[in-house]
Amino acid sequence: MKAMILAAGLGTRLRPLTNTIPKPLLPIAGTPLIVWNLLLLKRHGFQDVVINLHHLGPMIEQAVGTGSRYGMRITYSREPVILGTGGGIKQAEPNFSGAPVLILNGDTLVEIDLEALWTFHRQRNAAATLVLRSDPDAAGWGLVEVGEENRIVRITGRGLSEPTVTQPRMFAGIHILNPRLLREVPKGKASSIIDAYVSGIQRNETVLGYDHQGYWSDIGTPERYGQAEHDARAGKIELSRRNLSPPAS
Template sequence: MKAMILAAGRGERMRPLTDITPKPLLPVGGKPLIVWHIEKLAAAGFNEIIINHAYLGQQIEDTLGSGQQWDVDIRYSPEGEALETAGGIAKALPLLGNGSFLVVNGDVWCDLDFARFSARGLAQLMQGKHAHLAMVSNPAHNTQGDFQLGSDGHLSSDTSNRLTYSGIGMYRAELFAGINPGEKAKLLPYLLRAIVAKRVTGEHFTGSWTDVGTPDRLHELDEAIKAGQPQH
């Protein structure tokens, strides 16, 4: 199975760090943030990884290369201008294929077991779902959450008892049908449409997870990893 790491964001909230370094290459716990994902994906059996990039993207290619050192095949989907999440995935579909794939935000850190999560997600997608998302308890910067996770595993847009989308999900290519290659498109409208059609499921991940969105969060995560106490 293939995986995609989203790495095209500008990282405005991380400035000035991201003025000279793309956010996925910022070091945490002794290695670039994106390398944590690559290592975990390789260990989980994902040997084909697609990475999109825009701002300072050549640095990402120069740093990661072909993926040989992790025994994976890395291919790149460059975007002259960042296309947002759905637009970036749609542009990469020729590399991802027409089936199912895992998508991971390049600016999160977690200890999610990608192998087990993808197996559970694939089971849902094989039953006709278009997405299966890893949801986390609401962090301080997103106290309202994103979607409600029902007892049947389906996500809804109900406003009570919401959880936050972790930035990690299994998807089918059909979700992105209608997006032209190179077109900017946010993910939320496509998810909401599929949620209304009961085609999105999820699970509550309660392990360590951090959205590395600010220099303070990056520093806190770095210190926690070095101390052997990754954050929730």
């Protein structure tokens, strides 16, 4: 099983912190966020991981290395010009060898059974599966409308036009995609992967939602970063549950 961590972002909402340290290296309870995510992937059987880099990328590469200390193989996809989620995943596509890949946002702190997610995706032969959450401010995050049999009908108002009963959700920044959805993504140009998902929905591809009710945090703002730090210190999410020790500092 292959995975990719999106780690190229500028972290503008966390400035001045991110002027000198990339967001994936910000510590949560003393351990860089990207290490939390690598250990989550490792615990659930993902050993081959691609990490895309742009803002302060060499710092991430120096901190994480080849992945050998985690028993993983890490490949880097360097972006001289930032490519967004769509362009970044497209550039990394040769590393996927035509197989489905799990994508994880580099600013997400989450406790989720990735093996169960992978099984859900595979058993339904989905083109893509997006991890979703119920949130009172789903529209503020970017409304995802889910219809029958977990099929996503619209994302931020784009998708199928037919009226249907849907449930409001927000995208949690974790997804599995079949590389065939990348065919229309322009290479070397900045874009959002959401555009590829909307196109898939409009072609009646099986783009599914997978509800997550466990711990989740996006550390994209100082307030949410502070809350995630508090949650980790309070034991709401524990590094020890990932069954591996973080590397020595």
